[in-house]
Amino acid sequence: MSLSFKDFANKPWVLTVLGPLLLWAGWPVHPAPAPLLLLVGLVPLLRLAQVLRAQGASGGRFWRWTYLYLLLWNVLTTYWVAYSTVGGGIAANVLNAALQSLPLLAFWHTRRLAGRAVGYLSFVVYWLAFEQLHLTWDLSWPWLTLGNAFAMVPGWVQWYEYTGQLGGSLWVLLTNLALFRTLFGSASVAPDQVSAPKSQSPATRWLLPAAAVAVPLLVSYLIGSRWQEKGPAAEVVVVQPNIDPFEEKFEGGARYITPLQQRERMIQLTEQTVTPQTKLVLWPETSLEEVHFENNLPLNPDVQRIRQLLLQHPGLRLMSGMTSVAEYPSKEAASPTARFRDDLGYYDVFNAALHVDGASGPLQVYHKSKLVPGVEKVPGWLNSALGTINLGGVVGSYGSQEYRAVFRSASAATDSSLRVAPVICYESVYSDYVSEYVRRGATLIGIITNDGWWSDSPGYKQHLTYGRLRAIETRRDIARAANTGVSAFVNQRGDIVQQLGWWVPGASRYTVHLNDELTFFTRYGELLGHAAQILAVLLLGLLVVRRFAK
Incomplete structure (x- = not known):
């Protein structure tokens, strides 16, 4: 007996496998046109909810199928976290899928209690509200924010300068809803039908999802085709020393390289690449690995050698x-994060960035403040549950700072238009966070990272491409120095204009542009996310009222 499309579309296990495969196939680092699959990747999830509702399923049964759906998506897309520690990688995927299931469970109950229209509105609102929360709280892990999916095709989302990455999430959610309505609006799974008017022809029914795909692409093309690089030019060098974080970087490794040898390798690469026109050199995250006491930095041997x-x-x-x-x-x-030792007293350890302003200028320090959950920042109640998840950078419990620092030169003889945002590793995934540097005056985004923890996997490639979205949102050039995995330059349109290879030492020189204008998104931040959170509270309030009214 042959099976029809409708037969497959009514089977929860088919939908639960198909959806994650579509989301994974559309995610970076799959090139265009693969990201179009994101615009259909949630249709199986919506259909799954429709089928289970028709079967009279409980919220618990819906949650189990949904959790499996999300877990498969997480594992397929971020399995590489386990390359550092297997236990940590498992914990990260299991926990993130559980958190993602919460807005979908809220959607299930809202649909049941408030009806079809409010229910499907809540699907969009709850997911956006969750993504906004996931950008700010202690368990923040926004790697799978839906708007990140277009990082391989920056030409599709030039309007991120107005909306930020959550604009991309909204595009994914609305397009999936429109396509779901077209495909299954008249499906025979009563009572949860989303029927289109019977008078509509098939061509008319497909008009809405077609417009949902085409209009944002057209708007992006119009914005991008008119964009010109802005600001004065400056020559910048990024250094990629390619020091194996497992075998060479730290004491105890099989091929350990001393901090002095590591420093001299970077100096050699710098000397080989700079010219008299070079204004700035970037070394990667934790390049200066030995502990540096901030109250004594001018006398530190590393600082003196750099001078x-x-x-x-x-x-x-x-x-x-x-x-x-x-x-x-x-x-x-x-x-609050300070430690205590008898010989030191109370102290904090930081994953930091150091700015050396020429041979005699002042030193500036920035402390990484978006800390990797499970590595650099763990809520006390999760210490035993998470163990150690290694996602790049240094491992432990670290301090932070409340504001974003911008590195400027104090010398009148130095170009004052070159103001650098020191963005350390994981911080580059956060759109509004990076925008805060720009609001404080940054004209260049300097990303320093150590992506070698993830081996030759999609991890370092995704991390690189996500930075392209920050360039669009802020309209700032990006200079990216990675220990390895990889160093690059990105222009204000989000194009990678120059990059080094994977797992090779080297340095790269490029002339960036120093834009000082503020985009709409930089000025106003995550308006979509905050609006969704307000609506989510109102919808949940309605849910409570309906629940007790019954």
Whole structure:
């Protein structure tokens, strides 16, 4: 007996496997036109809810199928987290899928209690509200924010300068809803029908999903085709030392390279690449690995050696990742993340960025503040549950700071238009967070990272491409220095204009543009996310009223 499309579309297990496969196939680093699959990847999820509702399923049964759907998507897309630690990778995928299931469970109950129209509205609202929450709270892991999916095709989403990445999420959600209505609006799974008017012809019914796909693409083309690089030019160098984080970077590795040898490798690569026109050099995250006490930085041997390098190149500045320590005079003065040791007293350890302003200018330090959950920041109640998840950078419990620093030169002889945003590793995934640097005056985004933890996997490639979206949102050039995996330059349209290879040492030089104008998104931030959170609260309030009214 042959099976029809409708037979497959009525089977929960088919829908639960098909949806994650579509989402994975549309996700970076699959090239165009694969991201179009994101615009249909949630249709199986909506159909799954429709079928289960027709079968009289409970909320618990819906949650089990939904959780499996989300878990498969997480594993297919971010399995590489386990390349660092297997247990941590499993925990990250299992927990994130559980968190993602919460807005869908709320959608299920809202659909049941508030009807079809409000129910499908809540599907969009709850998901956007969750993504906004996932950008800000302690368990933040926004890697699978739907708007990130278009990082391989920046030409499709030039309007991110107005909406940010959540605009892409809204596009995915609305297009999937429109397509779901067209495909299954008259499906025979009563009572949950989403019927289109019977008078509509098939061509008319397909008009809405076609417009949902085409209009954003057309708008993006119109914006992108008119965009010109803005701001004065500046020559920048990024260094990729390619030090294996497992075998070479840290003491105890099989091919351990001392911090002095690591530093000299980066100096050699720098010397080989800079020219008299070079204004800035970027070294990767944790390039200066030995602990650097912040109250004594000017006398630190690493800093003094960098000063010697810069003395040979007047007008040159250098930004490097480092591990730093800040000591506190008393318990009362210590931060909430401070540790205690008898020989040090109260102190914080930071994954930091150091800015050396020429041979004699002031030193500036920024502390990484979007900390990797399970590695650099773990809520106390999750310590035992998560263990150690290694997602790049350094491992432990780290301090942070409340504001975004922008590295400027204090020298009148140095180009004042070159103001660098020190974005460390995981921070580059956060759109509004990166925009805060720009609101504070940054004209160039400098991303420093160590993506070698993830081996040769989609992980480092996804991390690179996500940065392209930050370029569009802020209309800033990006200079990206990775220990390995990979270093690159990105222009204000989100195009990768130059990059180094995977797992090779090297340095790259490029002339960036220093735009100082603010985009709509940079000025106003995640308006879509905040609006969705307000609507979500109202919808949940309606849900409570309907629940007790019955």
